[in-house]
Amino acid sequence: MSRNYAGLLGLMLSLVVAPALHAESLPTDQTFALGRALYHGQASIAGAVRVGNVTLPASSGACANCHGSSGQGSREGGVTAPGIAWAYLSQPQRGQPGYRSPRAVLDAIEKGQGRGGEPLNPPMPTIELSTAEADALIAYLQIIGTEREPVQGVSNDRILVGSILPLTPPGSYAERIRAGLEERFAAINRDGGIFGRRIELVIEDSGRQGRNASQALERLAKQHRVFALVGSVLPEPSATMVGTIRQHGLPVVATLGVPIQDSPDDKLTYLLPSVVDQIKQLLAEVKTRCKAGKDIVVLHESRQGLADGVQTALANESFIVSVQENRIDHLPGMGTLWGRSPAPNWVVLGSSDFVGQVRGRAISTSTDSIPCLATLAMLSGMPALVESQPSGEISTAAPMEVTGLPMPATAVLLEQKFQGEALWTYLADVSARIFVEGLSRSGRIVNHAGFERSLYSLHTFEPYEGLPIRFSRQHRHGLSVAHMWGRTQHAYKKQHY
Amino acid sequence: MQPPSRPYAPVAVAFLLLWLSAFHAEATSWLAPAIPDVAVQDQDGRGYRFYSDLLRGRTVLIDFIFTTCKTACPTQTSVLREVRKQLRNHRLGAGSVLLISVTVDPQHDGPHQLREYADRFDIETGIPKGWVFLTGDSQELTKLLQAFGSGSRQPSDHSNVVWIGNEFHRRWTRTAAFNTPEHFTHLLDEVSR
Numbered sequence: 073m074s075r076n077y078a079g080l081l082g083l084m085l086s087l088v089v090a091p092a093l094h095a096e097s098l099p100t101d102q103t104f105a106l107g108r109a110l111y112h113g114q115a116s117i118a119g120a121v122r123v124g125n126v127t128l129p130a131s132s133g134a135c136a137n138c139h140g141s142s143g144q145g146s147r148e149g150g151v152t153a154p155g156i157a158w159a160y161l162s163q164p165q166r167g168q169p170g171y172r173s174p175r176a177v178l179d180a181i182e183k184g185q186g187r188g189g190e191p192l193n194p195p196m197p198t199i200e201l202s203t204a205e206a207d208a209l210i211a212y213l214q215i216i217g218t219e220r221e222p223v224q225g226v227s228n229d230r231i232l233v234g235s236i237l238p239l240t241p242p243g244s245y246a247e248r249i250r251a252g253l254e255e256r257f258a259a260i261n262r263d264g265g266i267f268g269r270r271i272e273l274v275i276e277d278s279g280r281q282g283r284n285a286s287q288a289l290e291r292l293a294k295q296h297r298v299f300a301l302v303g304s305v306l307p308e309p310s311a312t313m314v315g316t317i318r319q320h321g322l323p324v325v326a327t328l329g330v331p332i333q334d335s336p337d338d339k340l341t342y343l344l345p346s347v348v349d350q351i352k353q354l355l356a357e358v359k360t361r362c363k364a365g366k367d368i369v370v371l372h373e374s375r376q377g378l379a380d381g382v383q384t385a386l387a388n389e390s391f392i393v394s395v396q397e398n399r400i401d402h403l404p405g406m407g408t409l410w411g412r413s414p415a416p417n418w419v420v421l422g423s424s425d426f427v428g429q430v431r432g433r434a435i436s437t438s439t440d441s442i443p444c445l446a447t448l449a450m451l452s453g454m455p456a457l458v459e460s461q462p463s464g465e466i467s468t469a470a471p472m473e474v475t476g477l478p479m480p481a482t483a484v485l486l487e488q489k490f491q492g493e494a495l496w497t498y499l500a501d502v503s504a505r506i507f508v509e510g511l512s513r514s515g516r517i518v519n520h521a522g523f524e525r526s527l528y529s530l531h532t533f534e535p536y537e538g539l540p541i542r543f544s545r546q547h548r549h550g551l552s553v554a555h556m557w558g559r560t561q562h563a564y565k566k567q568h569y
Numbered sequence: 570m571q572p573p574s575r576p577y578a579p580v581a582v583a584f585l586l587l588w589l590s591a592f593h594a595e596a597t598s599w600l601a602p603a604i605p606d607v608a609v610q611d612q613d614g615r616g617y618r619f620y621s622d623l624l625r626g627r628t629v630l631i632d633f634i635f636t637t638c639k640t641a642c643p644t645q646t647s648v649l650r651e652v653r654k655q656l657r658n659h660r661l662g663a664g665s666v667l668l669i670s671v672t673v674d675p676q677h678d679g680p681h682q683l684r685e686y687a688d689r690f691d692i693e694t695g696i697p698k699g700w701v702f703l704t705g706d707s708q709e710l711t712k713l714l715q716a717f718g719s720g721s722r723q724p725s726d727h728s729n730v731v732w733i734g735n736e737f738h739r740r741w742t743r744t745a746a747f748n749t750p751e752h753f754t755h756l757l758d759e760v761s762r
Contacts, residue, residue, distance in 0.1 A: 124749055128647045129690060137639035148725040149641030194747035195644035545637075546677050546724075 099211035104222075107212025110205055112136045114319070119200025133199050135209075141521025142217040151195060157217035174210045181209070219517055224320060225299030226518045230270045233257075233507065234292035236285055236304040239277040245493045246305065249328060250275055252500025253303050260508055267516045271508070274298060278305070289313050293320045300523070303503030305329045308377070309340070321520045323527065325510070326503035326550060328496070330450060330478065332381040335548040341527065343503055344478040345549045347378065347450075351385035353553035354419060354446050354476040361474065361557075362417045362444035371430055373422030373451070382421065410437040417444045418471070424452040431560075434471070442471035449477050455560045473560050479551040482538030505535035506550065602716045602732070602741065607709040609671075612683040612694050612702040619713060623701065624736050628761040629667045630753065631717065631732040632746060634702075635674035635724040636686040644747065645729065646670070646690050651750040652757075653699055659754060666757055668700040671717075674724035675710045735760045 099107075109115035113134025121133035131137075138153035140146045145155035154165070161177060162170045168187035171177045179185040181199050186192040201209065215221045225232040235253055237246040257271045265271060274296045276288035285306060292298045293316055300323040307329030309317070317324055317339050326343045334346045345353075358368060372382050415438045420430045427447050434442055447455070455473055506527075511518070513526035530550070533541045541550040606620040617623055632649060634642040649668055656666055672678035678686075683702035687694050694700050704710065714720040714727075721727045733756045734741035740760040744752065 123644050123647065123747075126644075126648050126651045126750065128643060131689070132643045132647070137643070146640060148638060149727050150729045151641045153640055195641055197644070546674070 099207070103208045103211050104215070106204065107208035107210070110135075110209050111212050111216065112141065112321075117199055117205060118202055119205075121197045121199050123194045123197045128197055132197060136521075138195070141524075142519060143213065144217060144521075153196075156213060158214045159218075161213070177210060177213065178206055182206075217517075217519075221519065223299065223519045224297045224322075226269070229265075229268065230272050231266070231511070231518065232272050232274060232296060232298045233300050233302050234274045234276065234296060234298035234304075235302055236276050236278045236282075236288045236292065236306055238279065238282045238305055239275070240280050245496045248493045248496035249303060249305065249500040252497035253504050255497075256501050256504035256508070266508065266511045267518075269518075271511075273302075282306070286310060286313050286316075289316055293317075293322060298322070299518070299520075300325050300507065302326065302507045303328055303343075303500045307331045314340070323520060323524055325527065326506040328499055328503060332377045333384065338524070338545060338548065341543060341548045341550065343499060343506075343550050344450075345551060345553050347381035348385045349549065350448055350450060350476050350478060350553055351382060351419075351421065354448060354474070354555070355385070357474055357476070357555045358417050358419060358444055358446050362472070367412075367416040368419060369416045370419040371421070371426075373426045375422070375451075378421065378451075410434070411439060413439050415440050415442045417446070418442065419446045421448055421451055424455075427452045427455075431471075444474055445471040446474040446476065449475050449556075454556075455558075471559075473558055475556045477554045477556060479554065480539055481554045481556055502535045502539070502541075506530065506533070506541055509533055509535070602718075604716055604736075605709075605712045607705065607713050609703045609705040609710070609713070610680055612680050612687055614680040617701075617703075619703075620736075623667065623669060623696075624734075626737050627667050628661065628665060628735045628757055629669055629733070630757060631669045631671060631734075633673050633714065633717070633719045633727050633730075634670050634686070635672050635727070636678045636682045637674070638724070641729055641746065643690075645731075646686075646692075648747070648750055649700075649753070650690055650692055652753045655750055655754050656699075656757070659758070661758060661761060664697070664699060665761070666699060667696065670700070670702045671710070671713065671719075672702070672704045673714060673719060673721065673727040675704045675707045677724075678704050680704060733757055733760055738762075 106115065110117060111134070113131055113136060116130045117133040121128045121130060135143075135156065138146060138148075138151075139156045140153075143155055143157035143160070145160075146153050154160070164170050165187065168190065171180070171187065176185075178201070180192060182201060184192045184196065184198045235249070237249055238244060239246045239250070253273055253275075257273050260266065261270045274292060276291050278285035278288045282305060289301075289309075292301065301317075302325045304324065304327050306313075306324065306327050308331050309324075314337060316322075318337075322339065324340045326341055328343055330344050330347055330350075331342060332347045334349055335342055355368065355370075370382065370386065372378055410433060415434075418430060418434055420427045427445075431445055434445070455475060509530065510523055510527040513529060514522040528543050528545050530541050530543045535541060539551070542552065543550055604620050604624060606618050609617050609619050609623075611617065623629070630649070630652070632645060634646065636642075649670075653666075653668060656662065670683075672683065683704055684694075687700075687702055692700055694702060705713075711720060717732055718730065719728050729746040730743050731746050731753070732741065732743045733753070738760065742756055742760060744756060
């Protein structure tokens, strides 16, 4: 064979074989998935993670802990962890050359050799990786923080979001929430969406009293593959549900319903304050504004979770008396509470009927003026407050009423425009506006980490005038407790027991 | 052939000397902080007075953490776990030194969170075991953190300084958190003499 033919054959072979070899070397979806799982700590690294001769827990090997969920880097406790997105790694930084090859990056991870062979400082650990782990991590580092990184529920022209609502039986308040979410997203889409992407909403029914919420979440996360949940009614997601939320990295945004405790998980944000926070704030208000030196008696109704909330909120409050009963006629030991002198302040947590019973009994048995009677609007609704002083037959024992509100008072006045369950449409609209604002602030490249950073930057955002939303990594409840003061119309009539 | 000139070498040497001198800080009494005797709670909810119950008469190592910290604290805590392990075979003995990890995020870190944090590192806790994790009322704890120069607006801005002291001898020193376990053991030995 002449040299010319040999050369031609070689060229032809290379044209056939080279793409095949190249295709073989391209990372598979599984490789990216493993790299992503290792980076974010969702899969454990098989080898040791060490700083010097000290072995760290395997969870410390998750790159995202220090370098951020998008490889953007972070600063914490005086330590700066640099960005490790590929574009950053390959460029010179601070007088040091860029990493020349994937092998050089692996040397940094496995041997602690940084740019130009310089040793990396603690707390950067050395991490023993298997060949498969090394390949996967390098593959993922090459796409992290770019539009090449696939994000669940996000495509070029749409973002899919979900909401879990108790739509059974039909006609419940959940229908009003659905309407609020749909109307807001439709309005956004009419205006061109967010960075050209339409927002599409998928709603799953959590069933009667939310009994099937877990299955609804599974469908949204795994079948529909939504980007986030918005305005769901999920006051207390189970541990299994939280596991699913974390597994899929789903931000659960501005959830409606009120949990007992403050949200412990940075994936779960709520629109309204927790029960514990509302009780604490109410007690603080009573202590500050009511007559000093008076005892505070706390009564609460038998209601699911309320006892736990009261117990948590009253920790370290040794002067508080707490009893649990729905009918005050049958309260054991209550005889010593009525008619005490000096009269105590009352904090009454329950339905309006329960509050009414306590108010009436306290007024009728009190020999002197009751300083304050405090309630939560979330439980007993808004009392009919009047500002003018009582006169004539009105009892002088009528207490000053303080009502704890789960949102700024200005918003409550606004809500009075709505009748009954229309309030839920309003709250759903607020949730949708919060999601849209977070999405807008996170920019064109959408991912969960960027969105969450935006969400937690909402310190000065007002979806409606006078309704400031404040989220942070430490505080995941958007609205703050406010208080209303006055006397109630029905409190003035002397009742007889 | 001569090697290329290295104009940065003298500067680098000077920095190296400074760095080494920092590592070999002598334990001195003039560093002793004005320690407030504030009420604190450990990882099991037990209440203590910080000075009267925990510091008086003991050799202590005090560091500052928060349980949602992801960058500095896990390494810091792992290093201190190694310190405690080394103390078992040291002249001092594990029981004579109390490691005190104070949260800089008392609003989030209650006893429960501190207990979970310690469990994450498989740390046996309590005074008899030589390690307590502390939280407390925010205002009280702020006094404590400020006394040790670790007060910060955000938990993530807290300092990485570790304090090592013996109140009986009034000897205190402080050092960076990312030193070797041997370095901490050496300083503990020094302040207790």
